[in-house]
Amino acid sequence: MNHPVTRPLVYAHRGARAEEPENTLRSYRRALALGADGIELDVRVSADGHLVVIHDKNVDRTTDGSGPIAELTLAEIKELDAGQGERIPTFDEAMEVCGDLVQVEIKALEAVQALAERERRTPLPGQVVLTSFSRTAVEEAARLLPHVPRGLISHHPGAEMLQSALDLKATWVCPELKPELTRELVDRCHAAGVQVDAWPAADRGNTRLFADIGADAVTTDHPGRIAEWLTEG
């Protein structure tokens, strides 16, 4: 996932989440219009096997419905209002809007199988990275979609995170901002051939820090202002 810009890539977390209903087509379009380089989104599977884009296990927080997404059919999911009249997107719908630079976070293990089935009819663009907090999900992605780059998300930056990524042959780590996220750690990741996407970039301070420690990408709810700050230097 090499890129021509010298600043870190800016991934819009669930789209332009600070301004629009998260994980909606409206949110992705807005993020790209604001200057995001790529989109981060979350995938789960409906009761009838469709890949859909939603962060939570249940639809309650982000829609006017209730219950687990895994117990709703796509037709039922499409009746829900995800904010401002937006619908929960299918993964296919999201991919049509998001472009090629997409970080697809696997929130449910069965999503890996669904992604592998989709891959047989519609290959993912080369810059897509499959990510997860779950080692099992990343392992499953390695097994079923070995050619698609993988990333391990972690709340705990450190040597163990890097080792896990290497064990999984993941080429990205996505560490949360913690004191342990240092230039030295980023250098060690790079020396091992692993790129770093740090999150959340939220204000000038941590955005500068991410750039200074050599992060390759940042993930943020505020893609417009973060891209601007990183470009200003």
Ligand code: G3P
């Ligand atoms: O980019 C990392 C981030 O997406 C992980 O947190 O809970 O927003 O999916 P979450």
Ligand code: CA
């Ligand atoms: Ca996510």
